[in-house]
Amino acid sequence: MKASELETTEPREDELSKGAGELRRLASQLNIKENHLAQAQQIADIASWEYLIEEDELYCSEHLFTMFGLDPNRKIPMQQLFNLMHPDDYEEMDHKVEEAIHHGIDYHAEFRIYHGETKQLRYLKVRTEVIHEDRQPFKLVGAVRDITDQKIMELELKETNERLFHIFDHLKSGIWMRDFHSGSFIFASKGNEEIFQMTLREIYSDSSFWEKSVLPSHWEMVEEKQKLVEQGESIEHYYQIKAADGTVKWVYDQTIPWQNDDGEVTHTFGVMVDVTEEMEMQEKLKRLASHDPLTGLPNQQSLDRTLDQLCQNDDPFALLYVDLDRFNIISDSLGYQVGDETLIKVASILEDSLPDNGYAARLNGDDFLIILKDYPSKEMAFQTAERVIHRIEAPFTIQDFELHLTTSIGISFFPEDGSDKLTLVQNAHSALYQAKQQGKNTYCLYSFSKDISSYKKYILEKDMRKAIANEEFELYYQPQIDPHSGAVRSAEALIRWNHEEWGVVSPGDFIPLAEENHLIHHISDWVIRKVCSQLRDWRDRGLPLLPIAVNISPIRLMKKGLAPYIEEQLQLHDIPAKYLEMELTESSLLKNDVGVLATLEELRTLGVRVAIDDFGTGFASLNYLHVFRSDILKIDQVFIRNITKENQLDAAIVSSVIHLAKSLNMDIVAEGVEEHEQLEFLKEKECDLIQGYIYSKPVPAVAFEQIMRSGYMRPSKPKASQAPVQERRKHFRIEFPNSLKGSMAIVEVKGRRVDLGSSDILIENISAGGIKILSSLKLPTQSPMKFEFQFTLMGETFRLGGTPVWMNEAKWDTYHYGIEFTADEAEMERLSRTVNQVSVLTSTKNDIPETEFIYANPYDYLNKK
Numbered sequence: 013m014k015a016s017e018l019e020t021t022e023p024r025e026d027e028l029s030k031g032a033g034e035l036r037r038l039a040s041q042l043n044i045k046e047n048h049l050a051q052a053q054q055i056a057d058i059a060s061w062e063y064l065i066e067e068d069e070l071y072c073s074e075h076l077f078t079m080f081g082l083d084p085n086r087k088i089p090m091q092q093l094f095n096l097m098h099p100d101d102y103e104e105m106d107h108k109v110e111e112a113i114h115h116g117i118d119y120h121a122e123f124r125i126y127h128g129e130t131k132q133l134r135y136l137k138v139r140t141e142v143i144h145e146d147r148q149p150f151k152l153v154g155a156v157r158d159i160t161d162q163k164i165m166e167l168e169l170k171e172t173n174e175r176l177f178h179i180f181d182h183l184k185s186g187i188w189m190r191d192f193h194s195g196s197f198i199f200a201s202k203g204n205e206e207i208f209q210m211t212l213r214e215i216y217s218d219s220s221f222w223e224k225s226v227l228p229s230h231w232e233m234v235e236e237k238q239k240l241v242e243q244g245e246s247i248e249h250y251y252q253i254k255a256a257d258g259t260v261k262w263v264y265d266q267t268i269p270w271q272n273d274d275g276e277v278t279h280t281f282g283v284m285v286d287v288t289e290e291m292e293m294q295e296k297l298k299r300l301a302s303h304d305p306l307t308g309l310p311n312q313q314s315l316d317r318t319l320d321q322l323c324q325n326d327d328p329f330a331l332l333y334v335d336l337d338r339f340n341i342i343s344d345s346l347g348y349q350v351g352d353e354t355l356i357k358v359a360s361i362l363e364d365s366l367p368d369n370g371y372a373a374r375l376n377g378d379d380f381l382i383i384l385k386d387y388p389s390k391e392m393a394f395q396t397a398e399r400v401i402h403r404i405e406a407p408f409t410i411q412d413f414e415l416h417l418t419t420s421i422g423i424s425f426f427p428e429d430g431s432d433k434l435t436l437v438q439n440a441h442s443a444l445y446q447a448k449q450q451g452k453n454t455y456c457l458y459s460f461s462k463d464i465s466s467y468k469k470y471i472l473e474k475d476m477r478k479a480i481a482n483e484e485f486e487l488y489y490q491p492q493i494d495p496h497s498g499a500v501r502s503a504e505a506l507i508r509w510n511h512e513e514w515g516v517v518s519p520g521d522f523i524p525l526a527e528e529n530h531l532i533h534h535i536s537d538w539v540i541r542k543v544c545s546q547l548r549d550w551r552d553r554g555l556p557l558l559p560i561a562v563n564i565s566p567i568r569l570m571k572k573g574l575a576p577y578i579e580e581q582l583q584l585h586d587i588p589a590k591y592l593e594m595e596l597t598e599s600s601l602l603k604n605d606v607g608v609l610a611t612l613e614e615l616r617t618l619g620v621r622v623a624i625d626d627f628g629t630g631f632a633s634l635n636y637l638h639v640f641r642s643d644i645l646k647i648d649q650v651f652i653r654n655i656t657k658e659n660q661l662d663a664a665i666v667s668s669v670i671h672l673a674k675s676l677n678m679d680i681v682a683e684g685v686e687e688h689e690q691l692e693f694l695k696e697k698e699c700d701l702i703q704g705y706i707y708s709k710p711v712p713a714v715a716f717e718q719i720m721r722s723g724y725m726r727p728s729k730p731k732a733s734q735a736p737v738q739e740r741r742k743h744f745r746i747e748f749p750n751s752l753k754g755s756m757a758i759v760e761v762k763g764r765r766v767d768l769g770s771s772d773i774l775i776e777n778i779s780a781g782g783i784k785i786l787s788s789l790k791l792p793t794q795s796p797m798k799f800e801f802q803f804t805l806m807g808e809t810f811r812l813g814g815t816p817v818w819m820n821e822a823k824w825d826t827y828h829y830g831i832e833f834t835a836d837e838a839e840m841e842r843l844s845r846t847v848n849q850v851s852v853l854t855s856t857k858n859d860i861p862e863t864e865f866i867y868a869n870p871y872d873y874l875n876k877k
Contacts, residue, residue: 057075057079057157057158058075058155058156058157058158059072059073059075059076059078059079059155059156059157060072060073060076060153060154060155060156061073061076061153061154061155061156062151062152062153062154063090063151063152063154064150064151065113065149065150065151065152066150068089068090070087070088070089070090070093072088076156079134079136079156079158080093080096080125080127080128081096081127081128081129081130082128090109093125094106096125096126096127096128097123097124097125098123098124098125098126098133100124101123101124104121104123105121105123108121108140109140109152112140112142112149112152113149113152114149115149116142116144116148116149117142118140118141118142119138119140120137120138120139120140121137121138122135122136122137122138122159122163123135123136123138124136133160134158134160135158135159135160135162135163135164136156136157136158136159136160137156137157137159138154138155138156138157139154139155140152140153140154141153141154177201180201180202180203181201181202181203182202183201183203184203184206184285184286185201185203185283185284185285186200186201186203186204186206186207186208186283186284186285187199187200187201187203187204187281187282187283188200188201188204188281188282188283188284189279189280189281190219190279190280190281191278191279192269192270192277192278192279192280193278194219195219195220196216196219197215197216197219198279199281200212200215200216203284204284206286207253207255207261207263207284207286208221208222208225208253208255208256209255209256209257209259210255210256214256225253225254225255225256226251226252226253227251227252227253227254227260229252230251230252233249233251234249234251237249237267238267241267241269241277241280242269242277244269244271244275244277245269246266246267246268246269247265247266247267248264248265248266249264249265250262250263250264250265250287250291251263251265261286261288262286262287262288262290262291262292263284263285263286263287263288264284264285264287265282265283265284266282266283266284267280267281267282268280268281268282301313302314302317304359304373304374306352306355306356306374307355307356307358307359307374308359309359309362309363309372309373309374309380310371310372310373310374311373311374312373312374312375312376314373315373315375315381315383316433318371318373318383319331319383319433319436319437320433322383322385322426323426323431323432323433323436326427327385327386328386328387328425328426328427329383329384329385329386329387329425329426330383330384330387330390330392330393330423330424330425330426331381331382331383331423331424331425331426331436331437331440332381332382332383332384332393332396332397332400332421332422332423332440332455333379333380333381333421333422333423333424333437333440333441333443333444334362334379334380334381334382334400334419334420334421335378335379335380335419335420335421335444335448336358336378336404336417336418336419337417337418337419337420337448337452337453338418338452339351339354339377339378339417342354342415342417346410346411346413349411350410350411350413353410353411354410354415354417355374355378357408357410358378358380358404358417358419359372359374359380361400361403361404362380362382362400364403365396365399365400365403366382366396367384367392367396369384369385369386369387370382370383370384370385370396371383371384371385381437381440382396382400384396390425393423393425394423394455397421397423397455398455400419400421401418401419401421401453401454401455404417404418404419405417405418405419405453418452418453419453420444420447420448420452420453420454420455420456421443421444421447421454421455421456422439422440422441422442422443422444422445422446422447422455422456422457422458423440423443423455423456423457423458424436424437424439424440424443424457424458425458429458429470439458440458442458442473442525442528442529443455443456443457443458444456445528446469446524449524457470458470458473464756464757464758464770464771464789465771465789467758468514468521468789469521469525471511471513471514472509472511472514472517472521472522472525473525473529475511476522476525476526476529476531477531479509479511480531480534480535480538483538484509484510484511485507485508485509485510485535485538486507486508486509486510486516486712487505487506487507487508487539487542487543487546487713488505488506488507488508488710488711488712488713488716489503489504489505489506489560489710489711489712489713489716490503490504490506490703490708490709490710490711491503491703491707491708491716491719491725492504492561492681492701492702492703493701493702493703493707493725494700494701494702495691495694495695495699495701495702496695497724498724498725498726499723499724500558500719500720500722500723500724500725501558501559501701502558502559502560502561502593502701503558503559503560503561503716504560504561504563504595504703504710505539505542505543505560505561505562505563506518506519506563506710507519507523507535507539508710509521509522513761513762513792513795513796513797514790514791514792514795515792515793515794515795517790518790519563520825521790523535523565526565527565527567530567532565532567532568533567533568533571535565536564536565536568537568537577539562539563540562540577540578540581540592541581543560543562543592544581544582544584544585544587544592545585546560546713547560547585547587547591547592548585548586548587550717550720551587555717555720555721556720556721556723557591558591558720559590559591559592559593559621560591560592560593561593561594561595561623561644562592562593562594562595563595563597563625564594564595564596566596566597569596569607569608569611570607574611574614574615575611575614575615575617575618576614578592578594578615578618578620579618582618588619589618589619589620590619590621592620592621593620593621593622593623593643593644594615594620594621594622594623595623595624595625595644595646596608596622596623596624596625596642597624597625597626612641612642616641621643621644622642622643622644623642623643623644623645623646623681624642624644624645624646625646625648626646626648626683627645627646627647627648627669642678643678643679644678644679644680644681645669645673645678645679645680645681646680646681646682646683646703647666647669647670647680647681647682647683647699648683648684649683649684649685649704651665651666651669652666652682652683652684652685652690652694652704653684653686653690653823653824655689655690655693655694663693666682666693666694666697667697670697670698670699671697674698679700679701680699680700680701681699681700681701681702681703682694682699682701682702682703682704683703683704684703684704684705685702685703685704685705685706685707686704686705686706686823687706688706688727688730690704690706691706691727705728705821706727706728707725707726707727707728708725709821744779744780744847744851745777745778745779745784746777746778746779746847746850746851746854747776747777748775748776748777748778748865749854749865750865750866750867751774751775751776751786751865751866751870751873752774752775752776752778752803752805752863752864752865752866753772753774753775753803753864753865753866754772754773754774754775754783754785754801754802754803755770755771755772755773755801755802755803756770756771756772756773756785756787756789756799756800756801756802757770757771757799757800757802758797758798758799758800759798759799759800759813760797760798761796761797761798762796763796770802771787771788771789772787772874773785773786773787773801774786774787774866774870774873774874775803776828778805778847778850779847780833780840780843780844780847781832781833782814782817782830782831782832782833783801783814783831783833784828784829784830784831785801785828785829785831786822786826786827786828786829786870786871786874787826787827787829787874788825788826788827788874788875789827790819790827791816791819791827791829792816793816793817793818793819793829795816798813798815798834799813799814799815799816799831800812800813800814801813801814801831801833804862804863804864805846805847805850805860805863806846806849806850806860806861806862806863807861807862807863808842808846810839810842810843810846812833812834812835812839812843813833813834813835814831814832814833814834814835815831815832815834816829816830816831817830817831817832818830822871823871824871824875825875826870826871826874826875
């Protein structure tokens with residue numbers, strides 16, 4: 013090569029200078045990029061490295077030293093990185109690196125190291141690529157990322173999930189999650205296995221198993237709830253399912269919808285709990301709250317709700333108050349266990365005796381209530397009562413004891429007998445009391461639907477408070493006569509009620525009702541006050557005063573303050589105590605010995621004389637006459653009534669009582685003397701005073717004033733039996749040889765039709781215009797009531813309207829009435845034909861066929877009825 017050529021190929025100075033500048037610029041840019049890369053790696057927590065296989069040299073980015081906790085100023089071999097590796101990851105990572113070096117296999121992996129400075133455990137993720145030259149691995153190039161924070165979060169999340177799954181799988185509840193559209197289960201805890209009696213595999217494989225398990229009777233309600241889930245609402249509900257083994261269960265289900273960003277429900281999840289035991293316990297608690305634990309019948313709480321609802325619905329129903337007669341004897345003598353089993357037996361009898369519309373409940377003790385809803389007629393209530401009485405009356409055995417029970421029942425009706433629960437129950441109990449009074453083992457109505465007597469009691473009880481407030485009562489006086497001289501010695505004050513429908517009502521009709529309704533205190537005090545006031549009035553007008561006897565109810569006797577009240581009235585009216593006598597029934601003495609003795613002693617201190625009334629009708633022993641030291645003994649008319657030559661027993665009893673009282677220095681008063689034979693007997697036995705119709709019936713105060721002025725009375729003369737003048741009728745009448753059985757019913761009151769039962773009557777004579785009857789009922793002759801009379805004569809049954817036009821008192825609380833018919837012309841014509849046929853038979857002394865006569869004593873017959 014020539015020199016000139018060499019010269020031309022050498023670089024010039026300016027070119028060298030320019031090249032050096034370019035190198036500096038490139039170096040600067042590279043440095044900037046390296047810094048940017050280092051910063052980026054630090055921010056991303058990523059480091060890079062490369063390993064030259066042949067040279068066994070490792071080149072690392074600056075951040076890798078930081079990541080591993082190594083000195084960046086020292087060159088590190090590959091083995092030093094492995095020295096920091098977690099022992100459990102060493103073998104796997106060593107194998108991957110060896111595979112890459114020898115076989116050129118790329119790898120990525122996660123491993124742990126202990127930081128070179130802090131010794132903290134760090135989680136790293138590496139990705140390595142093998143670079144080949146001449147088809148042989150030349151070097152490894154990789155990137156490492158510190159994933160410690162992410163890994164810790166994952167581990168914590170995994171641990172949390174594991175804990176949750178552990179909890180879920182050990183809960184009896186079933187936790188679940190479903191795809192909303194497909195219905196398939198994404199997750200189901202083990203609790204679902206127990207609830208549905210299915211394996212989790214079966215649950216996951218059958219997306220419709222839940223729908224199939226819901227009981228058909230509950231599905232409609234469940235389906236309605238699911239519609240709310242579709243709208244994005246959470247739901248809670250209870251329903252029943254049938255598990256795979258056939259078990260029916262109650263479950264609590266809470267379902268929550270999962271919505272995407274568009275508000276569309278994509279998944280549902282929730283919890284299901286088997287609440288069968290809780291629901292059964294709740295049902296038991298409800299039953300215990302509403303049912304009697306002994307008999308299983310509804311209790312008073314349930315009864316109250318039922319009655320309130322029925323009253324609110326305003327539908328008619330009947331209420332039967334059932335009480336076992338003398339049940340306490342069983343409990344006291346045979347023990348409470350026998351008593352409890354007896355109540356269970358009675359409850360069973362009641363349930364078996366109910367019609368389809370019946371309801372029975374236990375109040376307390378041996379008291380039960382029956383409700384009859386939608387009854388077709390009141391006859392159903394009567395039949396139910398009779399069925400209960402009959403079935404309880406049948407003997408049954410409890411613990412080898414053969415028991416004979418009876419029961420009494422009181423009946424009230426809604427709305428006739430009350431518009432609210434309390435009134436109906438009280439009225440049914442009042443009717444029960446009447447049933448007890450009538451001898452037990454029977455039923456009685458509070459209302460007037462069974463017979464006229466029940467109707468009368470109903471009306472009197474209903475109007476009694478108003479009568480007390482308006483002072484509708486009046487005192488009558490019946491004189492007590494010395495039978496030897498005829499002198500009027502004293503009198504008994506007898507209360508009467510002037511009722512607008514029933515006329516003058518005797519105390520026997522309303523005093524028991526007043527006692528039952530706790531009104532007797534007001535009436536007793538009114539009588540005492542009225543007698544004292546009347547005595548003052550008579551004295552002020554110059555009339556000779558006589559002792560007046562006042563009947564005191566046993567209930568009033570038991571109430572404190574009787575003697576102080578009497579003292580107050582005597583002082584107020586300035587009446588000496590000797591003019592006031594207190595008549596106490598024999599049964600009063602049995603109520604409370606200590607209380608009665610204290611009251612009697614107070615009366616005796618005042619100077620008030622005390623009489624024992626109705627002696628012989630109670631169960632007091634003769635010792636009571638000595639202990640109570642009464643001043644007067646009154647022999648009950650039950651014994652006086654039967655004093656005849658033929659009845660030596662009652663005559664002997666009366667003689668003995670008179671002799672006993674005389675020996676105890678007691679005055680004797682005979683009540684209910686009506687016949688001369690009775691009077692002569694009592695005079696012979698030296699009875700002190702006579703009280704009865706033979707001298708005078710009870711009379712108003714004005715009439716009694718005439719007796720007081722006279723001061724003397726003669727017994728009435730014996731009268732031949734004759735028809736009263738009021739009975740005379742324009743039609744020919746037939747006297748029956750014996751009383752004809754009939755019935756009487758009230759059909760109209762104050763222009764209002766009523767549907768009542770009937771009461772027995774005895775017909776003594778008949779004509780085409782009316783009848784003469786005997787009845788145990790005291791009826792008004794001028795009244796807004798209309799009656800119907802039914803009887804059968806020669807096979808012909810008649811139902812004829814009529815009204816009482818006169819009344820005479822007969823024997824033993826019975827009454828004669830003259831009845832004028834008000835029937836239509838056709839019915840009267842039919843009756844006239846039959847009467848004519850009867851007339852022919854009686855005139856020829858032939859029997860009257862197909863006619864029911866009563867051959868017993870008519871007064872006994874009616875009193876027994």
